[in-house]
Amino acid sequence: MTEVFSAIKISDHVYWVGAIDWSIRDFHGYTTPHGSTYNAYLVLADKITLIDTVKAPFMNEMMARVSSVVDPSKIDYIVSNHSEQDHSGCLLKIIDQVKPEKVFASAMGVKTLKDIFHDPNNILPVKDGETVSLGNMDLKFMEARMIHWPDSMFSYLEKDGVLFSQDAFGMHLATFERFADELPAGQLEYEAATYYANIVLPYSPVVLKVLDKVAATGWAIKIFAPDHGPIWRKDLGFIIDLYKKWALQKPTNKAVVVYATMWHSTEMMAKAIAESLAREGVCVRLLSMNDAHRSEVVYEALEAGALIVGSPTLNNNILPQMADVMTYLKGLKPANLIGTAFGSFGWSGESVKDLEATLKEMKVDVVAEPISVKHVPGKDVLEKCSELGKTVAAELKKRISN
Numbered sequence: 383m384t385e386v387f388s389a390i391k392i393s394d395h396v397y398w399v400g401a402i403d404w405s406i407r408d409f410h411g412y413t414t415p416h417g418s419t420y421n422a423y424l425v426l427a428d429k430i431t432l433i434d435t436v437k438a439p440f441m442n443e444m445m446a447r448v449s450s451v452v453d454p455s456k457i458d459y460i461v462s463n464h465s466e467q468d469h470s471g472c473l474l475k476i477i478d479q480v481k482p483e484k485v486f487a488s489a490m491g492v493k494t495l496k497d498i499f500h501d502p503n504n505i506l507p508v509k510d511g512e513t514v515s516l517g518n519m520d521l522k523f524m525e526a527r528m529i530h531w532p533d534s535m536f537s538y539l540e541k542d543g544v545l546f547s548q549d550a551f552g553m554h555l556a557t558f559e560r561f562a563d564e565l566p567a568g569q570l571e572y573e574a575a576t577y578y579a580n581i582v583l584p585y586s587p588v589v590l591k592v593l594d595k596v597a598a599t600g601w602a603i604k605i606f607a608p609d610h611g612p613i614w615r616k617d618l619g620f621i622i623d624l625y626k627k628w629a630l631q632k633p634t635n636k637a638v639v640v641y642a643t644m645w646h647s648t649e650m651m652a653k654a655i656a657e658s659l660a661r662e663g664v665c666v667r668l669l670s671m672n673d674a675h676r677s678e679v680v681y682e683a684l685e686a687g688a689l690i691v692g693s694p695t696l697n698n699n700i701l702p703q704m705a706d707v708m709t710y711l712k713g714l715k716p717a718n719l720i721g722t723a724f725g726s727f728g729w730s731g732e733s734v735k736d737l738e739a740t741l742k743e744m745k746v747d748v749v750a751e752p753i754s755v756k757h758v759p760g761k762d763v764l765e766k767c768s769e770l771g772k773t774v775a776a777e778l779k780k781r782i783s784n
C-alpha cells in the first residue's frame with residue numbers, strides 16, 4: 383500500500399520530512415491566507431540526524447515522512463535550530479519516542495527550550511562556529527541571533543552544501559512544490575516580502591550582519607533549506623539580494639495612506655491626500671482599516687518612503703482598528719519613513735495628536751502639519767489635504783534623490 387506521506391530528497395544525503403499546513407490563516411497576528419509549511423530535514427549520515435521538528439499537531443505527518451526513509455528509532459541526533467513552537471512543539475515527544483543519542487541547540491536554545499518545556503532533557507549547547515561530526519560528514523553551527531529569536535542558529539552540512547537557515551529565507555506558503563524554482567518568481571517575491579515584513583523586519587540590522595557573517599565563512603552553499611516554504615537550490619542570489627534590499631530599508635517613491643473611518647469624513651481626507659500624492663507622481667497605496675488587515679499594511683510599508691495615518695476620535699481615542707495597526711507597525715519598526723497624521727472629530731479630538739505621537743515614537747519624520755477637522759471636511763479642509771499630499775511628495779522626492 384502507498385503511504386500517505388513521504389520524504390522528498392533535496393540533496394545526496396538530505397531529505398525534507400516536514401509538514402504542510404494548508405489551513406493556518408493566522409500566525410501570531412500575521413494573516414497567512416496561503417497556509418504554511420513547517421520544514422524538518424533528515425540527514426542520512428553515519429549519525430542519522432533530524433534538523434528541527436514541526437508544530438505539535440503535525441508530528442505524525444513528520445514521523446510518517448521520516449518512516450518512508452528510515453526507521454525513526456535509528457535517528458541518532460536531533461538539532462533544534464530554533465525553539466519557537468512551530469519548530470519545537472513536538473520535540474519532547476520525538477525525544478521520548480526516538481531516544482536519540484544527543485540533542486543539540488544553541489546555548490540560548492537550551493535555555494529557551496527549558497523555559498518552554500520545563501523538562502530535564504539533557505539538550506547539549508553548541509557554540510557559534512562549532513563543528514559536530516556525524517561520522518562520515520560534519521555539521522557546522524552558526525548563531526543567527528534574532529533571526530528570529532535570541533536562540534536562532536543556522537546549521538551547515540558541508541558535504542552537500544546545505545544551509546539549514548530556520549526562519550531566514552522562509553515564507554508562509556503551503557504548496558506541494560518543494561523547491562523555489564518550481565514557483566513563479568513574482569509569487570516567491572510577494573510571499574517572501576510579506577514574511578519578511580511581518581516577521582523579520584524589526585531585526586533588519588541583524589540580517590545585514592548575518593548575511594556578511596555567512597559570506598565570510600566562504601562556505602560553498604548550494605541550497606538554502608529554511609523552516610518555512612520552498613527550498614532554494616538555484617539562484618540563491620535572488621533571495622539574498624531581496625533580503626539585503628529589505629534590510630537596508632531605503633525609502634522609495636511610495637506612500638502608504640492608512641486610515642479608519644466612522645462617517646466617511648476621515649475617508650474623504652484620506653482620498654484627497656492620496657489623489658494629491660498620485661498627481662505628484664508618487665506610487666500610493668490607500669488602505670482602509672475598516673476592511674484591510676494589518677499584515678497587508680506592513681507588507682505595503684516594507685518598501686515605502688512615507689506613512690500617512692488617519693483616524694477619527696472615538697471616546698477620546700483613535701478608532702480600535704487604527705490602534706491595532708499602529709501597535710503592529712510600531713513593533714515591527716519600519717525605518718527611514720516620513721509621514722504625518724489626519725482625522726476628524728466631533729468634540730474632543732484627541733486622535734490626530736495621538737497618531738502623531740505614535741509616529742514620532744516610531745521615529746517617523748513628521749514632515750507636514752497634521753490636519754484635524756470637526757465633523758465633516760469642507761472644501762477648505764480638502765484643499766489642505768491636497769497641500770499635505772504635495773508637501774509629503776516633495777519631501778519624498780528630496781529623500782530618495784539623496
Ligand code: FEO
Binds near residue numbers: 466
Ligand atoms: Fe518559524 Fe520563529 O518560528
